[in-house]
Amino acid sequence: MTKTHIVHAFDKDLEKVKALLLEMGGLVENQLSLSVRAVVSRDAVLGEKVRKTDRRINELEQKINEKSVRLLALRQPMAQDLRIIVAVMKAASNLERIGDYAKNVAKRSSVLARFPPVGSAANTLARMNDLVLQMIVDVLDAFIGNDVPAAEDVRLRDEDVDLMHNSLFRELLTYMMEDPRNISPCMHLLFIAKNIERSGDHIVQIAEQIHYLVEGKFPEQRRPKGDRTSTMVVEMTREN
Amino acid sequence: MTKTHIVHAFDKDLEKVKALLLEMGGLVENQLSLSVRAVVSRDAVLGEKVRKTDRRINELEQKINEKSVRLLALRQPMAQDLRIIVAVMKAASNLERIGDYAKNVAKRSSVLARFPPVGSAANTLARMNDLVLQMIVDVLDAFIGNDVPAAEDVRLRDEDVDLMHNSLFRELLTYMMEDPRNISPCMHLLFIAKNIERSGDHIVQIAEQIHYLVEGKFPEQRRPKGDRTSTMVVEMTREN
Incomplete structure (x- = not known):
């Protein structure tokens, strides 16, 4: 076998592994999207579907490894x-974790469907999640294209997710104080918000891997963190 | 260079990397231990010390990589x-994540020091954390000794952590409903409990890596999960 043959075989194998990573990323993005949709539309059946699909994500990670x-x-x-x-x-390990978070959101959606909606919290969650979903799409594009500036852009956008998380956290705590009947549902909404915020952190880690694979080192500048x-x-308040 | 030379050099390098992993594990165990002690003893200074040490853990992970x-x-x-x-x-990536959780617990300890203690929740947290700390020690021993039965023992013990987490979760939600002034501190205690529970999950993942490295495959049997x-x-309750 000549050297060229070996190189071609390696590139072909590498393309296959990268294709698996893209497949996994698409699946994770879909799972996170559906899990939050299950919360917003109070759809326990959709939540159950998300929970069952998580296995495929884990299998894909194992295959990639x-x-x-x-x-x-x-x-x-x-x-x-x-x-x-x-x-x-x-990156596969980060995606698997986001899949876990989606599964956890889906679990909580079944509980939330039994409570009346708490203000407009679910819609705020969905907007926060949209930011994260777009970050997943963009970080995978950046990964495939070895695109460091695009990865850096994704990394910096996580601050917006953190800021939305802060204001939602404050809103939910206020609802809990206003009426103790809100406590159980708000608890689950707080953990869902945290899951989405953590998913953003995992995407940041993937973005940092892109720096590493292209430049051989991690970004030196610490990213601005907004989560408070x-x-x-x-x-x-006085009323309580 | 003869083949024996190469083998010896590899073994020596491998021992060095394993020693770094042990060092990292010891540091993470200490951080998690101190962070919960900061909660129990309401010691904001200790909390601050834990937060500052997290950087060393991240540096160790990068060195191992x-x-x-x-x-x-x-x-x-x-x-x-x-x-x-x-x-x-x-395993280094799992340990780094536990270090992150310890840092987060430490952050929350500073906030909690400003509130009166909520029942005996902090002591329950500490007991739950003791289980996790012992799991860290034992999983690192199992890793160094290629000891699959010991790793399996650690993996199964995580269910006890989950069960303590369940009962603490219920207890904290009840305190919140009894008095809205408990809501802010209980929120932080709930997230601390979740951090400890997640640390247990990461140790389970290290235990599963031991199966993989010795046997070339992951454990087939799904572990019993207790987190509800x-x-x-x-x-x-009627009083509310």
Whole structure:
């Protein structure tokens, strides 16, 4: 076998693994979209469907890992080819986690369907989720195109998600204080919001992998972080 | 260079990477322990110390990744040697996430120090955390000893963490309903409990990596999962 043959075989295998990553990304994006739709439309059946599909995501991650390890063993790639395989495995692990979050949102949607809606919180959630969904699409494009500026753009956009998370957190805590009957549903909405916010963080990690695979190092500048919910307190108003 | 030389050099490098993983594990265990102690003892200064140490954990993960990639490139290991490097990188990523959770717990401890204690919730948190801390110690031992039965034991013990999480979740929701002044502190306690529960999940993933690196495949049997908080609702009592 000539050297050219080996190179072609490696590129072909690598394309296959990347295609699996894209397939996984599309599935994860769809799952997260449907899970939040189940919350907004109070659709317990849709929630159940999302929960069942999560298995396919996990299987895809395992397939990507197996193929990547085989590529490492058989083709013994160097430099950027090696980095890209490591980055693919790490990105698959981030996508799997987002899939887990979608599954958790779907679970909570079934509970929420039993309560009256709490203000317009579900719609705010959906808007926040739309930002994250677009980040998934864009980070995968950037990954396939080795596009560092596009990855950096995605990374910076996560701050908008954090800011929406802050205001939703405050809103939900206020609803809880106004009426104790809101406590159970708001609790689940708070955890759903957190799941979406964490999904954004995982996309940031994928964006940072793109820096690494193209440039061999991670971005030096720390991204601006907007999430303040871990130190947030909503004071009691006089009425309570 | 003879083949024996190459093998020895690989083993030496591998030992170095494993030592870094142990160092990282010890640091993460300490961080999680201190963060919960900051909650229990209402010690904002200790919380701040934990937050500042998180950077060292991230640096260790990056060092492990760099050394692992270099090992893959220079030594081009096969079979179990290859799997162990992949497993080390994955375990480092799990440990880094637990470090993030500890940092988040520490952040919330500063807020909680400003509120009166809520029942005995902090002590329950500490007991739950003790289970997780022991799981970290045991999973690292199992990793170094390639000990599948020990890893399986750790994996199964996570159910106890889930069960404690359920009962704490219910307790905190009840405190919130009893008095709206409890809502802000209980919110933070709920997220802290969730962070500890998720840390347990990450240790389970490390335990599963041990199966993979020794046997070349993941455990087939699904572990018993006890976490029911995503579908939990606490009904209003007549007094509310």
